[in-house]
Amino acid sequence: MPPDVRNEVKKPKKKKVLLMGKSGSGKSSMRSIIFSATIDIDLSHVKFLGNLTLNLWDCGGQEAFTENYLTQQRVHVFSNVGVLIYVFDIESRDVERDMATYVSIISAMVQYSPTAKVYVLIHKMDLITMHAREAVFVDRVRLVQQKTAEFTQASGFNSELDLIPFATSIWDQSLYKAWASIIHDLVPNLSVIESQLGSLGTIIEAEEILLFERTSFLVVSSWTSEEGLGNPTGDRQERMSNILKHFKQSISRFTGTPRNAEQFILMEHKAGPRFSMFVCKFTTNTYLMVVLPPGEARFNSARFNCQIARESFKFLDGPTPGQGQSGRA
Amino acid sequence: MDSRLRGQDVPVEHDSNEPWAQGGESSLTPAQLNLTRLFEQDQQRQQKNMPAKAAEQAPDGTAKGKPRLLLMGQRRSGKSSISSVVFHKLPPSETLFLESTARIQKDELPSFMDFQVWDFPGQIDIFENPTFDIDAMFGEIGALIWVIDAQDDYLEAVARLNVTILNLQRTYPNIKIEVFIHKVDGLSDDYKLDIQRDITIRIQDELSDNGFENAPVTFHLTSIYNHSIFEAFSKVIQKLIPRLGILEAMLTNLCRTCRFEKAYLFDVTSKIYIATDSAPADMTSYEICSDYIDVIIDVTEVYGSWPRSEKHREGLEGSPWNQKLEDQVASNWAESCMVLSDGNKPIILREVNKYLALVAIMKEDSYDKMPLVNINVEVVVQGLEEFFDITKPK
Numbered sequence: 001m002p003p004d005v006r007n008e009v010k011k012p013k014k015k016k017v018l019l020m021g022k023s024g025s026g027k028s029s030m031r032s033i034i035f036s037a038t039i040d041i042d043l044s045h046v047k048f049l050g051n052l053t054l055n056l057w058d059c060g061g062q063e064a065f066t067e068n069y070l071t072q073q074r075v076h077v078f079s080n081v082g083v084l085i086y087v088f089d090i091e092s093r094d095v096e097r098d099m100a101t102y103v104s105i106i107s108a109m110v111q112y113s114p115t116a117k118v119y120v121l122i123h124k125m126d127l128i129t130m131h132a133r134e135a136v137f138v139d140r141v142r143l144v145q146q147k148t149a150e151f152t153q154a155s156g157f158n159s160e161l162d163l164i165p166f167a168t169s170i171w172d173q174s175l176y177k178a179w180a181s182i183i184h185d186l187v188p189n190l191s192v193i194e195s196q197l198g199s200l201g202t203i204i205e206a207e208e209i210l211l212f213e214r215t216s217f218l219v220v221s222s223w224t225s226e227e228g229l230g231n232p233t234g235d236r237q238e239r240m241s242n243i244l245k246h247f248k249q250s251i252s253r254f255t256g257t258p259r260n261a262e263q264f265i266l267m268e269h270k271a272g273p274r275f276s277m278f279v280c281k282f283t284t285n286t287y288l289m290v291v292l293p294p295g296e297a298r299f300n301s302a303r304f305n306c307q308i309a310r311e312s313f314k315f316l317d318g319p320t321p322g323q324g325q326s327g328r329a
Numbered sequence: 330m331d332s333r334l335r336g337q338d339v340p341v342e343h344d345s346n347e348p349w350a351q352g353g354e355s356s357l358t359p360a361q362l363n364l365t366r367l368f369e370q371d372q373q374r375q376q377k378n379m380p381a382k383a384a385e386q387a388p389d390g391t392a393k394g395k396p397r398l399l400l401m402g403q404r405r406s407g408k409s410s411i412s413s414v415v416f417h418k419l420p421p422s423e424t425l426f427l428e429s430t431a432r433i434q435k436d437e438l439p440s441f442m443d444f445q446v447w448d449f450p451g452q453i454d455i456f457e458n459p460t461f462d463i464d465a466m467f468g469e470i471g472a473l474i475w476v477i478d479a480q481d482d483y484l485e486a487v488a489r490l491n492v493t494i495l496n497l498q499r500t501y502p503n504i505k506i507e508v509f510i511h512k513v514d515g516l517s518d519d520y521k522l523d524i525q526r527d528i529t530i531r532i533q534d535e536l537s538d539n540g541f542e543n544a545p546v547t548f549h550l551t552s553i554y555n556h557s558i559f560e561a562f563s564k565v566i567q568k569l570i571p572r573l574g575i576l577e578a579m580l581t582n583l584c585r586t587c588r589f590e591k592a593y594l595f596d597v598t599s600k601i602y603i604a605t606d607s608a609p610a611d612m613t614s615y616e617i618c619s620d621y622i623d624v625i626i627d628v629t630e631v632y633g634s635w636p637r638s639e640k641h642r643e644g645l646e647g648s649p650w651n652q653k654l655e656d657q658v659a660s661n662w663a664e665s666c667m668v669l670s671d672g673n674k675p676i677i678l679r680e681v682n683k684y685l686a687l688v689a690i691m692k693e694d695s696y697d698k699m700p701l702v703n704i705n706v707e708v709v710v711q712g713l714e715e716f717f718d719i720t721k722p723k
Contacts, residue, residue: 205645208632227641236631243627250620254613255671266696267667269625272680273655274336274633291632293645295657 016055016080020105021087022098023062026123031058033170034179034216049187049213049220049285049316066101074108081113083182087121090128090140099147106151117185119164120144121178126169137167176238180218187220197223200309204302208291210240215260217245240289278303282310284317333597333626334663334680336633361715368572368720397469402476403486404429407511412436414553415562416599421553467497471569472505479524480512487528491535498541506546507565514552521550556616563602570603571720580606583709587702592689593618618688621676625665668696679706681713
């Protein structure tokens with residue numbers, strides 16, 4: 001591996017992630033589910049994968065606050081933004097007004113951080129009946145895009161503002177899909193992680209490998225074998241995040257330990273002659289899930305190989321003071 | 330049917346190459362013979378108690394020899410919600426949208442004992458209505474579950490229940506009456522117990538006034554928003570299992586041999602446990618085991634339910650393994666294990682048959698003993714198979 005890539009990791013990246021939306025749109029409950037912390041804890045810095053600190057700004061949605069962000073604190077809030085996550089409540093009664101607020105936020109952001117990515121989460125989708133969800137979502141996204149386009153044309157902002165829309169609900173895996181995608185763009189050295197997962201997967205004859213972040217259980221990176229691509233379940237990554245996160249909470253109820261503490265070390269499942277899988281603690285900040293073809297010997301050797309591979313993924317945990325030094329000595 | 334813990338069924342030869350299946354009738358062990366004898370005695374005794382009628386019953390043919398559960402209660406008391414949540418995996422929050430039941434709904438469940446849940450519309454009074462064939466309805470049921478809405482005025486419900494019990498006691502004294510004091514979520518613990526005491530007294534007074542001293546009436550506090558409804562069903566169903574004591578003794582034995590903290594035998598579809606060891610059962614250990622089954626079902630649904638290509642299979646069976654996939658696995662049944670961070674405590678899961686799974690919580694730091702534990706579990710699973718083979722309704 002080229003040494004300069006590793007050095008780049010050592011620099012902690014401070015990216016500001018703005019989480020905005022009208023009051024009551026579900027920002028805080030969303031955040032507390034993903035990062036499993038209690039509501040009252042100030043989460044402005046979320047540690048994610050050791051070297052990546054998400055500078056998460058959960059901006060209160062009450063109108064008085066929004067006023068304030070847009071005027072006195074405009075520079076302070078909207079400069080140096082890496083990602084803006086804007087949450088819309090699908091059940092909102094005053095869509096016109098929501099859009100107006102949204103446009104003024106976008107205008108402030110474009111002014112101070114023109115390169116920031118914008119994610120639009122259409123939230124509380126569970127409140128819409130199943131068969132109407134797709135249509136309602138497409139409709140709302142079109143409206144947001146239209147408003148954004150109107151704004152960019154009027155203000156003479158030259159490059160296209162790229163919106164990435166997601167339909168979300170805290171009651172299913174959709175939330176994990178959106179957040180995994182947001183996180184994906186922020187993780188440094190993604191290509192290195194991906195290629196290493198690939199070589200590990202090939203060696204152990206795996207069908208699929210998922211790398212989870214320890215507390216949020218968001219998928220950081222994944223690798224799927226050619227055969228594994230045949231799996232018809234398209235949303236399996238976020239489903240696994242959701243399943244494991246839920247189970248983590250069940251365990252915390254059983255053990256009586258805090259919700260965000262580490263809950264399990266290993267889970268293995270051998271489904272007879274269908275498949276085997278295991279989820280194990282990998283590096284300090286990650287869990288590894290490996291799906292394998294059946295076979296006792298294959299399973300055991302894969303477990304050992306993953307333990308050995310741990311060493312090559314140590315860089316995921318980033319430098320902690322002292323540790324990096326002793327490693328080099 | 331496909332196994333939910335293993336994914337699609339791959340044809341597995343289950344013939345006589347398994348040691349315990351050898352021989353058949355001729356080489357029964359003393360334990361097997363004993364169980365057979367006890368079970369037959371039970372059957373005979375039951376037939377004596379249920380005079381004449383018992384033999385000719387089986388009103389619709391399908392129910393023959395299978396325990397039936399009857400769910401009754403006032404309208405809007407939560408009967409349909411209960412059966413949807415327990416037997417059809419409906420999320421509790423969705424039950425708000427269930428319509429009122431207008432006619433008797435019969436539910437055949439793909440479960441190990443073929444429980445039948447008859448969902449009675451609350452507004453029908455069966456004893457007043459001559460069009461109901463009381464005999465067909467109650468002739469074969471094992472337990473009558475009466476649902477009372479604890480958040481409502483329950484006096485009328487209790488009165489109706491009393492009428493029902495009195496009617497049933499005369500003709501079918503063997504039917505177990507299980508009262509679910511339902512919707513107790515949100516009530517304080519003191520208040521719950523007050524209600525339970527009040528209802529118990531009202532029913533027992535009425536019964537003893539009519540000369541029934543020890544009627545088989547049991548009370549459960551339930552809610553669909555937590556595991557209490559499953560717990561209550563488990564207790565009801567355990568009463569319907571012939572020779573439950575032997576099952577329990579097997580599990581207790583396993584716990585002692587392997588130093589398990591707790592072992593449950595689950596019906597996978599409903600996540601009702603049909604037996605457990607003699608250690609006191611607590612809600613939290615039941616919950617973790619039942620949630621673990623859910624995790625395994627969910628993961629299996631994603632990775633175990635699609636066919637891999639033939640070419641891929643050939644690759645896996647080729648060098649360096651040079652073995653058929655079926656021979657590469659240690660067990661044809663689903664085997665699972667997880668280790669908690671808290672004290673390195675393992676929890677294991679083992680599929681017993683199409684419907685049942687054994688889940689056990691092990692002692693701290695005992696993951697290293699897994700191979701030995703697996704062998705012991707294997708033996709117990711074989712024993713369970715034999716048990717169900719002997720006691721299955723004929």
